[in-house]
Structures are given as structure tokens and as C-alpha cells.
Amino acid sequence: MAKSEEQVVEQDRAASLGNSVDDNNNDDSNSSSGSSDDGSKSQAIEASGGKYQLRPRSLHARRLCDGGDWSFQDAIRSKPRPPPLSRYRRKTANARERYRMRQINTAFESLRGVLPSWVCSRRAASDMTKIATLRLASAYIRSLQDILDGNAPQDTCSWVLSSILQDASRPHDDPERSSSASKAPGSDDACAHSEADLVSLLCGSSGAQDGLESLSYLAPMAESDTVTLLLLESDSHRHWSDQHPPKGRADRVWASDSVLRCACAASVVSQEGVV
DNA sequence: TAGGCCATCTGGTCCT
DNA sequence: AGGACCAGATGGCCTA
Numbered sequence: 001m002a003k004s005e006e007q008v009v010e011q012d013r014a015a016s017l018g019n020s021v022d023d024n025n026n027d028d029s030n031s032s033s034g035s036s037d038d039g040s041k042s043q044a045i046e047a048s049g050g051k052y053q054l055r056p057r058s059l060h061a062r063r064l065c066d067g068g069d070w071s072f073q074d075a076i077r078s079k080p081r082p083p084p085l086s087r088y089r090r091k092t093a094n095a096r097e098r099y100r101m102r103q104i105n106t107a108f109e110s111l112r113g114v115l116p117s118w119v120c121s122r123r124a125a126s127d128m129t130k131i132a133t134l135r136l137a138s139a140y141i142r143s144l145q146d147i148l149d150g151n152a153p154q155d156t157c158s159w160v161l162s163s164i165l166q167d168a169s170r171p172h173d174d175p176e177r178s179s180s181a182s183k184a185p186g187s188d189d190a191c192a193h194s195e196a197d198l199v200s201l202l203c204g205s206s207g208a209q210d211g212l213e214s215l216s217y218l219a220p221m222a223e224s225d226t227v228t229l230l231l232l233e234s235d236s237h238r239h240w241s242d243q244h245p246p247k248g249r250a251d252r253v254w255a256s257d258s259v260l261r262c263a264c265a266a267s268v269v270s271q272e273g274v275v
Numbered sequence: 276t277a278g279g280c281c282a283t284c285t286g287g288t289c290c291t
Numbered sequence: 292a293g294g295a296c297c298a299g300a301t302g303g304c305c306t307a
Contacts, residue, residue: 084286089293094284096294101282129280 111137 085093112133128136146152 090285093286093294097285097296098283100295105282131280 108133115140 084090108130112128115133115136143152
């Protein structure tokens with residue numbers, strides 16, 4: 001026989017009563033009840049080289065750590081804890097939460113779908129995490145904005161574009177391309193010669209706040225890989241830019257894909273400390 | 276084995 | 292009251 005909702009509520013409440021405010025705190029219960037308020041603050045242990053911090057587990061210590069100066073006891077008294085949800089409502093809430101998260105994941109999939117393939121091409125599919133997707137999309141949007149605003153490094157781009165276009169016209173999932181990009185460069189003298197030119201061009205065109213900084217969180221790419229990627233058969237492509245000088249906004253937008261690749265490469269080069 | 280990413284559960288808060 | 296949103300906790304899976 002099914003339990004009545006009241007019974008379930010009672011059961012849940014009884015279960016929750018075992019959890020005081022400091023439930024699941026076993027380590028710092030002493031500090032929260034003792035006189036070590038200063039110590040609780042210091043319990044925000046630095047971890048992972050300062051990238052993140054460990055917060056105290058007890059609410060009391062956490063309030064102190066977060067800088068609140070209100071009375072914890074007063075807060076407890078003035079705002080009684082609401083009863084836990086019934087089992088039915090808990091289940092429905094869980095289902096809603098799952099649905100909400102599915103929607104979020106669907107949105108992430110859509111976002112990955114609208115990103116140009118080359119933006120993600122250097123990443124394995126498994127590397128397109130949510131945070132990576134957001135960062136790439138953010139960089140992509142900012143770079144598009146730069147192009148529309150005319151802030152893109154066009155001199156640089158017009159030179160580099162020619163070496164990019166064939167790559168852009170290839171199938172995006174060409175395994176050879178990624179392997180060639182990761183291949184150890186340096187065997188080609190022409191590449192080695194052009195590398196300095198490229199770097200100087202990229203450095204000269206990437207000002208301190210030219211928008212390329214927005215790409216700084218792209219996946220790190222070795223300078224040698226960047227140059228190898230950009231200089232693939234550059235001579236044969238140079239003819240293209242001669243025959244197709246940028247005319248208007250449409251052309252610029254049309255070339256945005258390649259311009260962005262240039263911007264990404266420039267960003268990566270500067271990120272590698274070449275500048 | 277540590278660390279990253281993810282899905283899920285859960286409680287708190289705010290809004291309608 | 293119930294739903295939406297958020298953040299913390301937890302465990303599983305994968306990879307270096």
C-alpha cells in the first residue's frame with residue numbers, strides 16, 4: 001500500500017532532523033562551535049596552486065569566511081527551515097531538473113553546431129566540453145564583431161588568407177589535416193624562412209587591444225604547429241588574394257571564416273610568447 | 276592515481 | 292503552493 005503524503009513528509013522530516021545545519025560536517029564542527037572564528041577563515045585552504053579554494057564545510061564558518069557579519073543564530077531563528085519536499089515533489093523536482101539540464105545540453109549542442117568546423121577542428125570531439133564551447137563561441141562572436149567593425153588586421157589577413165583558403169575548403173574532418181598540423185615542422189626551408197615573416201606580420205598587426213586578446217583562451221597551439229598550419233602551400237594560394245581583393249562588406253564577411261582562423265593563429269602565436 | 280568533466284540529486288531562494 | 296533557477300555534493304567515467 002502506498003504511504004500517504006503526510007507519512008512521507010513525516011518520514012522525510014525525521015530523516016532531515018538528523019541533519020542539523022551542520023550536517024555532513026564532521027571536520028570543522030569543532031571550529032564552528034569553538035572560538036576559532038579566525039581559524040575558520042583560514043580554513044579556506046588554497047588548493048591547486050591558488051586556482052580555487054576550499055570553503056569551510058559548516059555554514060557558520062562559511063558565513064564568516066564569506067564576510068557576512070550578521071548573526072547566524074538570529075538568521076536561524078528568524079527564518080525557520082522549511083520542511084523538506086515530499087517524496088512525490090522531490091521526484092517531480094528531480095525530473096524537472098533533469099529536463100532543464102537536458103535543455104541546457106541541447107543548447108550546447110546547437111551552439112557547437114553553429115561554430116565553424118575549423119574553430120573546433122583542432123580539438124577532439126571529446127575536448128569540446130561545455131566550457132570550451134562557451135569560450136570558443138565567445139571568441140568567435142567577438143572576432144566576428146571585430147571584422148564587422150573593421151578592426152580585423154586586414155593586411156595580415158590578406159596575406160595569410162591565401163594560405164588558409166584551401167584548408168577552409170577541405171573537408172573539416174580530414175584526418176590528414178589535423179595530423180599535418182601536429183606534424184613536426186621545420187623540415188621545409190621555405191617554411192622556416194616564412195616563419196619569421198609571419199610572426200612579424202602577426203605581431204605587428206596584433207595591437208594590445210585589437211580583439212585578438214579575446215581569443216587568448218583558445219586551446220594552446222605550438223608556434224611551430226601554427227606556422228605549419230598557416231603556411232601550407234602558401235605560394236599557390238597567394239594568387240587567390242591577388243585575384244580576389246577585398247571589395248566590400250560582403251566579401252569581408254564572406255572571408256570572415258578565414259580571417260578568424262588568422263586571428264586565432266595570431267592569438268596563438270602571441271600566446272606562445274613570440275611577441 | 277589524480278584530475279577533469281559530467282549527470283544526478285538535493286536544498287535554498289525567488290517568483291508567479 | 293508550485294515551478295524555475297542555482298549551487299553544492301556525490302559518484303561514475305575517462306585520460307594522462
